[in-house]
Amino acid sequence: MNELEEYFRNNNDKLINKWMHYFDVYDRHFRRFKGKEIVVLEIGVFQGGSLQMWKKYFGDKAKIYGVDINPNCKALEEENVEIFIGSQSDRKFLRKVKESIPPIDILIDDGGHTMLQQIITFEELFGHVKEDGVYLCEDLHTSYQVFYGGGHKRNGTFIEYSKNFIDYINAYHSEQRGLKVNEFTRSVNSLHYYDSILVVEKRKMQPPTHMRTGNATVQDFDAPPTGLSGLKWKIKKPALTAINKFLRFFRIGGFMWR
Secondary structure, three states, X not given: OOHHHHHHHOOOOOXXXXXXXXXXXXXXXXXXXXXXXXXXXXXXXXXXXXXHHHHHHHOOOOEEEEEEOOHHHHHHOEOOEEEEEOOOOOHHHHHHHHHHOOOEEEEEEOOOOOHHHXXXXXXXXXXHEEEEEEEEEXXXXXXXXXXXXXXXXXXXXXXXXXXXXXXXXXXXHOOOOOOOOOHHHHHEEEEEEEOOEEEEEEOOOOOOOOOOOOOOOOOOOOOOOOHHHHHHHHHXXXXXXXXXXXXXXXXXXXXXXX
């Protein structure tokens, strides 16, 4: 049991509501920030218990911010904990929050969980997360629940929206104009999907490099053929390339012949 789960199980202070498998995810991605002078923003204050948990976990040097639509949450402020009242689906409000706080080390979206709220929050605040920071969006099971606008492979869910991130981090390898290197490609090191959670870990990225070391001792199976076979391959390769470009345009599975 990690420190966060232990705190949760022994909590007799303000109410905290969490799925139990979240604590391992939190600790795995947040432990490197413990004891440091960091900025944490949590969307969704609820009863204020998780803000207290982060304060205890990260230590006295951490500055904790919360956002909630309930004006009564303002009363939950305490030393090193500041709360902003407003809707996470209000872009103007989120921009004001961004202007009011330093760059963020850790952002936790545990707000209203609707598709629009999660997408707008990401679009407005992800860029305010530091280049070595962490963006965590939780309770993504709402992407499968109709009440929140969800549904399996339904357009507009946060899960479907975030699947684009997989393409973005691989954009350096793209051969198509539809997928180009963007700011996400240059600033994100990794994506971690868990049950109901996506963790985006940022790091300034350079174009990937490829190297070889050591000595080859086995004949290369994919070496270009020679002689008559080589002549056939010179004819076959461009034909194969043309066929696959056509299939790719229509997003049809690839074709290979050997």
